[in-house]
Amino acid sequence: MSSEENPVRLERRGAVGILTIDRPSRVNALSRPTLYALGRLGRELVDDAAIKAIVVTGAGEKAFCAGADLKERQGMNNDDIRVQVGLYRSELGVLDHSPKPVVAAINGVALGGGLELALLCDLRVAVAHAKLGLPETGLAIIPGAGGTQRLGRIIGEGRAVEMICLNRRLSAAEALDWGLINRVVPEGTDLIDDVVDWIAPIANGAPIAQAAALKAIRTSYDVPLERGLELEAVYYDDTLRSQDRLEALDAFANKRKPNYKGV
Ligand code: COA
Numbered sequence: 001m002s003s004e005e006n007p008v009r010l011e012r013r014g015a016v017g018i019l020t021i022d023r024p025s026r027v028n029a030l031s032r033p034t035l036y037a038l039g040r041l042g043r044e045l046v047d048d049a050a051i052k053a054i055v056v057t058g059a060g061e062k063a064f065c066a067g068a069d070l071k072e073r074q075g076m077n078n079d080d081i082r083v084q085v086g087l088y089r090s091e092l093g094v095l096d097h098s099p100k101p102v103v104a105a106i107n108g109v110a111l112g113g114g115l116e117l118a119l120l121c122d123l124r125v126a127v128a129h130a131k132l133g134l135p136e137t138g139l140a141i142i143p144g145a146g147g148t149q150r151l152g153r154i155i156g157e158g159r160a161v162e163m164i165c166l167n168r169r170l171s172a173a174e175a176l177d178w179g180l181i182n183r184v185v186p187e188g189t190d191l192i193d194d195v196v197d198w199i200a201p202i203a204n205g206a207p208i209a210q211a212a213a214l215k216a217i218r219t220s221y222d223v224p225l226e227r228g229l230e231l232e233a234v235y236y237d238d239t240l241r242s243q244d245r246l247e248a249l250d251a252f253a254n255k256r257k258p259n260y261k262g263v
Pocket residue numbers: 025026027029062063066067068069070071072109111112113135136139
């Protein structure tokens with residue numbers, strides 16, 4: 001049940017951990033307790049060896065997350081807001097740096113910090129009626145949870161400027177076309193069922209390889225190519241030392257499905 005004491009719900013479906021922001025009356029906005037809950041429960045899933053992927057979603061059909069809680073913010077002074085912006089990095093950073101792939105299951109509007117939460121995920125899937133935007137400059141501020149840094153890396157600078165400075169909101173179809181999301185779920189399909197099916201290769205996959213691949217791909221945005229290639233070799237080495245790599249070869253030789261153990 002939704003409650004301000006428990007603004008985020010945690011559910012486990014096999015190897016998938018699902019975090020649901022559960023504040024539908026506030027369009028799942030990111031209050032301070034919500035940020036702390038996402039950090040705490042995100043850490044719990046990252047530390048849980050049985051979990052191989054994390055899904056973040058919102059309760060209800062209207063909103064994934066409408067960003068900063070503007071009602072809470074009314075009572076904040078500038079220092080309070082600086083602390084809040086810091087919490088986006090410290091608490092949501094758990095998901096940003098997760099060694100397990102994190103998927104945003106966008107069940108409705110994703111605005112401001114809500115879209116920024118989706119941007120720090122590794123994959124984004126949306127329902128057809130989702131709307132995605134960064135309206136901050138219209139509120140006389142700028143995106144403060146990574147939006148100015150991540151959006152252009154995903155969709156390119158010109159389109160990022162269009163979304164941020166022209167307050168352009170995208171439909172799910174446009175977001176797919178722009179490469180902002182990976183997938184729109186077919187009409188009539190349950191979003192979470194669809195996402196869990198879609199990420200089966202991760203849930204059934206080799207976690208050490210998944211983590212190494214994520215590290216290598218994330219690194220590629222931060223370093224020159226030659227350094228990235230060196231680091232790719234380092235992360236490749238993580239997989240060479242794993243039992244799962246030997247299990248993959250044995251399964252291939254014996255024409256059976258591999259049973260990965262994450263070691
Ligand atoms: N923080 C806190 N409460 C919010 C909110 C937010 N970011 N966005 C909406 N709400 C509240 C509304 O005040 C309203 O509460 P009320 O019934 O007590 O008045 C309730 O959520 C529903 O919002 P409403 O605007 O009536 O619903 P809607 O379906 O017409 O529109 C949105 C939904 C999300 C599109 C619209 O509310 C909106 O644009 N919100 C602002 C989002 C934003 O600018 N976020 C960036 C912040 S930096």
